[in-house]
Amino acid sequence: xxxxxxxxxxxxxxxxxxxxVDRVVAAVAAVDGVTVLDHMSDTDHNRSVITFLGAPExxxxxxxxxxxxxxxxxxxxRHSGAHPRFGAVDVLPLVPVRELSMDAAARYAHxxxxxxxxxxxxxxxxxxxxxxxxxxxxxxxxxxxxxxxxERFAGGExxxxxxxxxxxRTGAIAVGARPPLxxxxxxxxxxxxxMAQRIADAVRSRTGGYECVKGMGVALPDKxxxxxxMNLTDFTRTPIHRVVExxxxxxxxxxxxxxxxxxxxxxxxxxxxxVVRHYLQIPDFTSGQVIETHLL
Amino acid sequence: xxxxxxxxxxxxxxxxxxxxVDRVVAAVAAVDGVTVLDHMSDTDHNRSVITFLGAPExxxxxxxxxxxxxxxxxxxxRHSGAHPRFGAVDVLPLVPVRELSMDAAARYAHxxxxxxxxxxxxxxxxxxxxxxxxxxxxxxxxxxxxxxxxERFAGGExxxxxxxxxxxRTGAIAVGARPPLxxxxxxxxxxxxxMAQRIADAVRSRTGGYECVKGMGVALPDKxxxxxxMNLTDFTRTPIHRVVExxxxxxxxxxxxxxxxxxxxxxxxxxxxxVVRHYLQIPDFTSGQVIETHLL
Numbered sequence: 001x002x003x004x005x006x007x008x009x010x011x012x013x014x015x016x017x018x019x020x021v022d023r024v025v026a027a028v029a030a031v032d033g034v035t036v037l038d039h040m041s042d043t044d045h046n047r048s049v050i051t052f053l054g055a056p057e058x059x060x061x062x063x064x065x066x067x068x069x070x071x072x073x074x075x076x077x078r079h080s081g082a083h084p085r086f087g088a089v090d091v092l093p094l095v096p097v098r099e100l101s102m103d104a105a106a107r108y109a110h111x112x113x114x115x116x117x118x119x120x121x122x123x124x125x126x127x128x129x130x131x132x133x134x135x136x137x138x139x140x141x142x143x144x145x146x147x148x149x150x151e152r153f154a155g156g157e158x159x160x161x162x163x164x165x166x167x168x169r170t171g172a173i174a175v176g177a178r179p180p181l182x183x184x185x186x187x188x189x190x191x192x193x194x195m196a197q198r199i200a201d202a203v204r205s206r207t208g209g210y211e212c213v214k215g216m217g218v219a220l221p222d223k224x225x226x227x228x229x230m231n232l233t234d235f236t237r238t239p240i241h242r243v244v245e246x247x248x249x250x251x252x253x254x255x256x257x258x259x260x261x262x263x264x265x266x267x268x269x270x271x272x273x274x275v276v277r278h279y280l281q282i283p284d285f286t287s288g289q290v291i292e293t294h295l296l
Numbered sequence: 297x298x299x300x301x302x303x304x305x306x307x308x309x310x311x312x313x314x315x316x317v318d319r320v321v322a323a324v325a326a327v328d329g330v331t332v333l334d335h336m337s338d339t340d341h342n343r344s345v346i347t348f349l350g351a352p353e354x355x356x357x358x359x360x361x362x363x364x365x366x367x368x369x370x371x372x373x374r375h376s377g378a379h380p381r382f383g384a385v386d387v388l389p390l391v392p393v394r395e396l397s398m399d400a401a402a403r404y405a406h407x408x409x410x411x412x413x414x415x416x417x418x419x420x421x422x423x424x425x426x427x428x429x430x431x432x433x434x435x436x437x438x439x440x441x442x443x444x445x446x447e448r449f450a451g452g453e454x455x456x457x458x459x460x461x462x463x464x465r466t467g468a469i470a471v472g473a474r475p476p477l478x479x480x481x482x483x484x485x486x487x488x489x490x491m492a493q494r495i496a497d498a499v500r501s502r503t504g505g506y507e508c509v510k511g512m513g514v515a516l517p518d519k520x521x522x523x524x525x526m527n528l529t530d531f532t533r534t535p536i537h538r539v540v541e542x543x544x545x546x547x548x549x550x551x552x553x554x555x556x557x558x559x560x561x562x563x564x565x566x567x568x569x570x571v572v573r574h575y576l577q578i579p580d581f582t583s584g585q586v587i588e589t590h591l592l
Contacts, residue, residue, distance in 0.1 A: 258577050276568055290564070
């Protein structure tokens with residue numbers, strides 16, 4: 001009864017003119033079989049994030065419609081903003097939500113990237129869609145930003161699809177495949193920011209913590225709390241409950257309780273399967289036991 | 297993006313002839329907009345349970361199609377089986393799964409019941425669909441079973457819809473509305489059945505426990521375990537996690553750990569919202585944060 005679902009979270013280089021953003025979102029929403037979940041703009045970054053999903057073929061059509069609309073409305077040669085960027089559609093990750101492997105999502109990224117390349121735009125594949133190890137990392141793919149593109153191509157660098165030369169209006173695009181990212185915050189009683197940072201260090205990968213956690217300590221003076229603010233980059237390898245329990249244990253050693261946690265935005269149902277399995281001790285629980293999954 | 301969903305779990309008085317059960321299930325499945333989730337037969341009970349769901353109007357059509365097929369195929373005057381029963385379609389509960397109040401489900405039950413009554417079948421409304429307090433309880437509605445129906449009508453009792461006289465072929469039907477029922481078992485190490493029964497007593501309503509828990513202790517000699525076997529009759533009033541934590545605490549006082557829990561069959565997504573809220577301490581978590589709910 002179920003069918004494959006792909007999610008797409010393109011970041012476009014326009015966050016100040018709502019009319020432009022609305023036009024780009026409308027181009028996606030007009031594609032049959034695509035559901036737009038959300039879009040958010042940041043004026044400092046001059047950048048917007050759009051989230052949509054559906055059957056893979058519909059999502060690729062939606063992504064291409066988004067690129068066409070963005071390339072028509074946004075001129076990268078006039079863009080300024082605080083966030084690193086190198087294209088009008090700067091980065092376009094595909095996320096396998098249901099009944100899709102990461103390899104399948106990467107193949108869809110390659111298919112989409114070739115179609116975007118045919119529009120005359122240099123395309124770089126990153127993360128799980130990367131064709132070489134040095135292009136896995138988005139920051140490396142985007143190094144030098146828009147302003148550095150001409151020099152990179154002049155130096156002989158070739159994109160993975162599309163022309164090996166600057167398109168001044170569109171810039172370049174990074175098309176990737178990655179697991180769903182879960183934005184998860186843990187709020188702790190008190191104002192001890194040093195402790196919050198230490199606990200963030202305990203759980204994040206770059207300071208010896210869990211492989212798929214990025215994080216930092218943040219002060220929340222209005223609430224009289226501090227926060228461990230995290231991105232869980234692959235819940236199948238580092239599940240939510242394990243991170244929460246580690247933070248609970250580390251905070252308890254300072255005599256500090258968890259006041260509340262926050263899940264920012266959306267997460268896939270599969271991320272909660274392991275929560276149910278762990279705390280309710282149902283070893284073989286699957287989302288197929290949730291009535292609503294039979295309506296999908 | 298979401299729309300109302302009603303579930304229907306009719307119990308029919310045929311569990312030995314798969315051809316008859318298949319014909320009845322096929323009659324439901326043929327109705328547009330209805331999804332059959334499951335059907336299970338018990339030969340000792342000579343009874344089958346069918347589970348289907350969909351938009352309310354489609355589910356009522358499916359339920360009526362099921363009744364017609366069952367009344368054609370099953371002759372109650374020849375029925376025998378271990379389970380109490382008073383009709384070819386013995387009991388037909390409607391369960392609001394999504395975006396439906398219990399009152400709305402009860403109104404659908406009344407609508408459906410009147411349509412079944414027009415087939416010449418005496419109809420009794422029970423649980424949330426009951427029109428009087430003494431008909432809330434299914435056992436009371438079904439007292440005397442099929443064999444006692446003629447006497448009840450002769451004594452002046454009237455059904456809630458349909459004729460006040462025995463239909464020998466169809467018997468009567470109980471049409472109701474109720475919350476989804478969750479079958480949940482907790483397996484404990486060791487062979488102490490008295491302890492398992494004591495723990496069941498601690499959590500079930502009739503011995504001082506939680507209002508919406510029915511349960512008993514069961515021996516699992518093959519596993520070397522004992523089990524607290526439960527039905528959670530309304531998870532919105534008595535949530536799963538609270539029952540599990542009480543059992544964990546009671547078992548710990550005997551030095552006995554929970555080995556594993558079992559969720560039998562299906563449960564609605566809303567039942568897991570409170571699990572996530574409790575253990576991950578996300579006070580305002582809702583199923584709207586689950587990506588897949590936006591595909592429904």
